[in-house]
Amino acid sequence: MGIFDKIKEKLSHEFIDIIEWLDYTDDTICHRFERYQNEIKNNAKLIVREGQTAVFINEGQLADVFTPGTYTLNTKNLPILTTLKGWKYGFDSPFKAEVYFVNTHLFTDEKWGTKNPITLNDERFGLVEIRAFGTYAFKISDPGKFIIDIVGTDNNFTNFEINEHLKSLIATRFTDTVGEANLPIELYAANTTELSETCQTVMEPEFESVGISLEKFYIENVSMPEDLKKEIFEYSRIDKLDLDKLTKFKTAKAIEAAATNEGGTAGAGMGMGMGFVLAQQMGGMMSPQMGGQQQAQPQQQATGAMPPPMPAAVQYFYAANGQQAGPVGFEQLRALFANRTINKDTLIWKQGMQNWTALNQVEELKAFLGGNTPPPLPQ
Structure with missing residues (x-):
């Protein structure tokens, strides 16, 4: 290669005539045009593609911003840079400036999720924990602000670098939003669309503050512990079930649990007591049929004195979920106490009482609280 060829090659790399960037990736948000110490030639072509x-x-100062199109770089198309450089009468010599290309298309299917469970205070179930995850979509709405506040001097900025920041922001604002919503816990999974829209509205200003537009935000699932989910399902059926049937159902479950309990005679005694109650209740349900059969039998002859009629059993009413329930007999009330449908603070009323009274203040019901276990048999 002759000396003139070397001089020609050197001059051909001295100035940049065309500034453009072809993006062959799908995750690059911002790319700095590499100059390798070369200067931009006066009247060079700038090509900005769609997106x-x-x-x-x-x-270090933000100068000019160019939207899609083809531009000739001179004082007419570089008004801010012209002012910063102090070119009062135009320029003919090459100049240096950093050029960043920013992708403004929509970045979709970005994942987010809560790293740790969110603790909420529900009125009925107390402190509960939930998790949530979903997707979101964003695009750069203010390239200049985004470069100054986020990119800095990074020569190739990808969505992976911003996603950790955005996911932390989303998790924080999601926690605040669901905490302030104060919804019943069972409604979170059933109202993901409304909750997604509310969260997006809350998060949009945070994204805009760094030049990003939150275009879409979706909550795909709100999960909770399995035992809490089962309790919610059972609670939701209470209004649709007959209270008497529900009591029998819970009694049967308590008997089953007591039968599998190997804790000793206390568990066996409780199981037997509940068994007697359930047998009594089932006997009451069958009594109409039995009565019909008894009427078909010949009536006993009245020989001798007949005993007086049995005294009427005491019937109790109790408060459940702010509503009056009952009446139930003594043993039924004991069964409700045993399976924790009621407790020592439950309000009780029976005929002859002036006011509703807590269970632990009713004399004959204090036996539910313990202390009436007989001593062991003598050896």
Whole structure:
């Protein structure tokens, strides 16, 4: 290669005539045009494609921003850079400036999720924990602000680098939003669309503050512990079930649990007591049929004195979920106490009482609280 060829090659790399960026990836948000110490030639061509924005930075200061199109770089198309450089009468010599290309297309299917469970205070179930995850979509709405506040001097900025920041922001704002919503816990999974829209409205200003537009936000699932989920399902059926049937159902479950309990005679005694109650209740349900059969039998002859009629059993009413329930007999009330449908603070009323009274203040019901276990048999 002759000396003139070397001089020609050197001059051909001295100035940049065309500034453009072809993005062959799907995750690059911002790319700095590499100059390798070369200067931009006066009247060079700038090509900005659809879905891109070109940003000129001069000595750390935001200069000119170009939307899609083809431009000839001179004092007419670089008004801010012209002012910063002090070119009062135009320029003919090459100049240096950092050029960043920003992708302005929509970045979709970005994942988010809560790293740790969110603790909520529900009125009926107390402190509960939930988790949530979903997707979101964003795009760069203010390229200049985004470069100054987020990118800095990074020469190739990808969505992976911003996603950790955005996911932390989303998790924080999601926690605040669901905490302030104060919804019943069972409604979170059933109202994900409304909750997604509310969260997006809350998060949009946070994204806009760094030049990002939150375009879509979706909550795909709100999960909770399995035992809490089962309790919610059972609670939701209470209004649709007959209270008497529900009591029998819970009694049967308590008998089953007591039968599998190997804790000793206390568990066996409780199981037997509940068994007697259930047998009594089932006997009451069958009594109409039995009565019909008894009427078919010949009536006993009245020989001798007949005993007086049995005294009427005491019937109790109790408060459940702010409503009056009952009446139930003594043994039924004991069964409700045993399976924790009621407790020592439950309000009780029976005929002859002036006011509703807590269970532990009713004399004959204090036996439910313990202390009436007989001593062991003598050896």
